[in-house]
Amino acid sequence: MASVGDRLELEITDLGHDGQGVGRHDGQVVFVSGALPGDTVQVRLQAVARRHLVGQLQRVLRPSADRRRPPCILADNCGGCSLQPLADGAQAAWKQRSLEQTLQRIGGLSAPVRPLLAADPTLGYRNRALIPLERRADGRLRAGYYRRGSHQIVNMARCPVLDPRIDALIAPLKADIEASDWPIDRHGNDPEAVEGPGLRHLGLRVGAATGELLITLISSHDDLPGLEALADAWCERWPELVGVCLNLQPLPTNRLMGDETRVIRGREWLHESFAGLRFRIAADTFFQVNTRQAERLVPPLTEALGPVPAGGSLLDAYCGIGTYSLPLAAAGWLVSGLELHPGAVAMARLNASANGLEGRASFEQSDVPQVLEERLQGQQALVLDPPRKGLNPVAIAAILAARPERIAYVSCDPAALARDLAQLCGPGVYRLNWVQPVDFFPNTSHVEALAALERL
Template identity: 45%
Template sequence: MQNSALPNLWQQGAVIPLTITDLSDNGDGVGRFEGRVVFVPDTVPGDELEVRLVRVKPGYAHAQLLLIMTPSPHRVRPSCMVADKCGGCQWQPVSYDYQLQAKQNQVVQALERIGGFDLSSAELSGCLSPILAAPEPLRYRNKVTYPLDERHGKVRAGYYRKGTHRLVNLNHCPVQDLRLDPLLAQVKQDIQQRGWTIYNEKTHRGLVRHLSLRVGRRTGEMLLTLVVRNWDLEGLEDQAHLWLRRYPGLVGVTLNRNPERTNAIFGSETRTIAGRDYLEESFADLRFQIRPDTFFQVYTEQAEALMRVIQDHLKLEGNETLVDAYCGIGTMTLPLARQVRQAIGIEVQPEAVAQAQTNAKLNNITNVSFQTGTVESLLPQLGFVPDVVLIDPPRKGCDASVLAQLRLSPAKHLVYVSCNPATLARDLQQLCRTDEELNGGHYKLRKVQPADFFPQTAHVESVAFLERAV
């Protein structure tokens, strides 16, 4: 019989002891209290803590860290002095070796629990490879985009505090390329001295919304972009030329207009103020032009490593046909095109297709073409059966119509690149199902290779290799 004199500790504001035993997919530490799950940010498996419950549900709660009574052996000193406040990284206090273990486990859990794959079975034993560790877990990001605000008359740039829209001001960031730090610190002062008003998302007033910086890891070329509510920045051209003179690696200053009340960063219009609207980068021994709003993996070296895994697994002989769905600017299409007879890229965004075509010409690759449209509409219109289909969908994974077309396609090899283990496992389950009610054939999972593209965060990239079942 429960003693009514005992306090109810499962309520908001209660202070409880907690041992962290796991990490969630969004990066929080996970512990259990009286059989119920408690999520605590900035904690590490092995930590023995005192926490305060801040959001309580019947079966789980979120808590605030009050005291580390015994630190975990996997806990390290964060490389960032505002790591406990900034929402940019979740795993600064976690040793890098343990980050890799946690990400490998994310993929295992997704494949087994969501995908229904028995990785210990004879058929799948050994199909999951050890995660590709990052050569450098800091100073790797080739692109950063900072929201701006103004406080006590000073312009600030940084990331939002965890779970809020309150800005943490930064003058440098340990995960961005070192060459971007001087721009971050100085450009804020320049904006302030120019008197340009800062956008307020509550009132929808003010002009400058975001500062975006991009660098070619191999070339050192940089782009600076201001995202604004409208074009009226007095003295911008003079300031842009001043920036070009001050920073030798800076090749262009652009202005992007986003007039909407939205959380989306970039709008649809970009103007070049000084220099050019792209930087050049070397990737997989090719030259690429990358614009301010171009999608390009933020960890160049790791993207190249994953490309080598794809090439090594496919063992292309030069007579194959390849289709790269969600091809973007041709980042994967063009390196693979050099190893096949014919390559076709499919991309829904016309601007990305135009950039892909430019990059093909830049590298004199003539056996590739790019088509604008959706995968589900263009794949059945190709007029031939590709030997290899490569897909790299957004984080939400593939739409059901895309999966249906892939099942109908008799391509021998399917390569699925994903930034979300959960949606990857869900889609693989559909592609590998043998149910008679599903149209088309099915695939067999042969290999999954995780890769750490985002050190200090809970995100993990993977590539899965499938073969058409005979």
């Protein structure tokens, strides 16, 4: 029987949902972070559970033909991009296969899965970054993502998956913040990190199409002497910078951003062009991090809903700032959007007005599951783009009670999607016509998918 500390030689045959290598030892699954399909590796067992083992990669004895040198020098330690060592084509093939297998295994679904819309480029695509900060006892600042499986910051000066225009800000902003006397809230369990309240994260955002930049400091308090002068200097240094903001998050929790955002200089939002429309995106509102790939989802989304009937109306649940509501309104639908975040609803209304669509798109701030059944009355179609955890039972029940003619379900978690589709596609309810995967997140194990459902 395997024990913690044992050293094993394994052949890696697959990837787990978080991007860990998967091998087998005496019939048990072994998960190994950093190992890739096709590798033969030496591991040291870290944990022994009833149904699986966890191994720490010691050596790659024979590398996979798909293994490459990662584009980022921090890839072995940083937890942000678990698939950087895997060639782009192999990543795409695994995401396609993983989605198909997940739909079948969890949902018992065999509907056609279309070929993945692969990303190009696979680097420099992220339009937003929220970077944890930490000041060491010697005053030095560390900024970076967490080491895999921990809350220890891997210090970085650049990140190749970020849009180059925000990537270029990291090093100079680090230097300026380090030179300040601002306290930095401690992260992780580094004994050299300073305890206490203060600055928590550095937020960066860029309009992929417009080039406008937004800097947001996230802090537990507003006692940051000299912030105004520094904001002036940043606006002078970077003409594309349209705003410097301070977001206050005083709670001792893992919540990233608080409810209050103050504008220090400029404005709290930037412009973005998306699907032929002009959007405002604020510091604290959700927008897909890969603008180009999010745009590629619009044509299959329109297809999934079918031709717009006369007076055709649809409900967009979890609509955010109107990312997909407004292109659908421009295509002829009468759209009603539901969203819990009040700031996103306000921004969606502004975006509708700015594009002359306020007569075709309306937005309501509400808890989606609680009002979904009532708001679905009289709607021909439904767009779903829920959080990663998917739909809760109240939302499922509401959909099955109202039964709109067509549903387009956008998901960033194949397991949650499979679970929900299995409930929606029961006998005599909905038919799953097809699923379209889209790679929003190259070099990670995540994949977006759109499911097209039609009422039977």
